[in-house]
Amino acid sequence: MEQVSRFYSGPGGLVAAISAALGAAGMDLATLRPADLAPVDEFHIRGRAASLEIIEALDLSADSHVLDLGSGLGGPARTLAELTGCRVTGVDLTSEFCDVATAFSEWTCQSDRTHFRVGDATATGLPEASVDAAVTVHVAMNISDKPALYAEAFRVLRPGGRFVVYDVLQGEGGQVRYPVPWAPDSSTSFLATPEEMRELLAAAGFELISEVDSSEQSLVWFQNMRARIERDGPPPITFAAFLGDAFGQMAANQVANLAERRIRTVMVTCSRPL
Numbered sequence: 001m002e003q004v005s006r007f008y009s010g011p012g013g014l015v016a017a018i019s020a021a022l023g024a025a026g027m028d029l030a031t032l033r034p035a036d037l038a039p040v041d042e043f044h045i046r047g048r049a050a051s052l053e054i055i056e057a058l059d060l061s062a063d064s065h066v067l068d069l070g071s072g073l074g075g076p077a078r079t080l081a082e083l084t085g086c087r088v089t090g091v092d093l094t095s096e097f098c099d100v101a102t103a104f105s106e107w108t109c110q111s112d113r114t115h116f117r118v119g120d121a122t123a124t125g126l127p128e129a130s131v132d133a134a135v136t137v138h139v140a141m142n143i144s145d146k147p148a149l150y151a152e153a154f155r156v157l158r159p160g161g162r163f164v165v166y167d168v169l170q171g172e173g174g175q176v177r178y179p180v181p182w183a184p185d186s187s188t189s190f191l192a193t194p195e196e197m198r199e200l201l202a203a204a205g206f207e208l209i210s211e212v213d214s215s216e217q218s219l220v221w222f223q224n225m226r227a228r229i230e231r232d233g234p235p236p237i238t239f240a241a242f243l244g245d246a247f248g249q250m251a252a253n254q255v256a257n258l259a260e261r262r263i264r265t266v267m268v269t270c271s272r273p274l
């Protein structure tokens with residue numbers, strides 16, 4: 001786990017670096033909206049569009065309390081909170097990401113509804129049946145003990161509550177080309193196949209509601225992102241803020257991984273039975 005959080009931590013000083021980059025681009029922190037941060041804080045394929053799909057799948061109200069397992073820089077949590085009024089608790093292994101997530105929520109006036117803490121998604125310490133819904137977005141790729149991850153989601157979710165998993169899965173096209181945005185090499189990358197994920201969720205006790213493979217849209221999303229950057233230059237802040245210069249190669253590998261069907265992007269919605 002230490003290797004995983006070291007990979008994501010980057011060079012340090014991320015809050016100050018992002019604040020400076022936004023200022024240099026003429027953006028005022030006082031009037032920032034959650035969507036303005038999407039190029040850096042929706043750290044998953046298809047960005048904010050995927051978070052909007054998660055909202056559709058979760059059926060939330062302003063009274064809901066949602067757990068985000070592996071909340072990163074907090075983009076999905078803020079999108080859920082802003083658009084539904086719900087409260088979100090994010091748990092993430094990478095301490096620096098929790099600091100950034102907390103600062104971003106202050107900048108965008110979402111601090112009352114989003115809270116982030118350092119922790120392991122396989123053992124959050126939250127009480128049993130204490131949340132109305134749970135999500136995990138592009139996290140299980142870093143976790144070898146997937147039964148523990150899904151058992152923890154099941155434990156903290158109230159009966160009848162929904163759990164959405166949006167993850168990168170192993171495709172039929174062969175081994176992943178590294179580096180990728182979640183790992184420099186195979187030592188911290190543990191991809192399940194769609195069949196394995198389905199079986200793992202069922203073994204944890206979940207009832208499957210739906211499964212959507214968005215791999216084709218994911219490829220188009222990456223191609224559009226690259227075309228936009230070639231045409232207009234990069235946005236003021238990108239994942240390169242913490243992934244460094246390797247991000248260019250990672251993005252190119254993701255295009256190849258998707259085109260060659262080495263990876264799939266899949267969203268599964270399930271529930272803890274009553």
Ligand SMILES: C[S@@+](CC[C@H](N)C(=O)[O-])C[C@H]1O[C@@H](n2cnc3c(N)ncnc32)[C@H](O)[C@@H]1O
Nearest residue numbers: 042043044070071072092093094120121137142
């Ligand atoms: C690719 S990022 C996704 C972040 C966020 N879910 C999003 O979509 O914007 C993967 C995140 O998983 C976190 N992570 C990996 N293993 C974890 C674990 N065992 N417990 C909690 N967080 C973990 C990393 O620290 C990182 O923030």
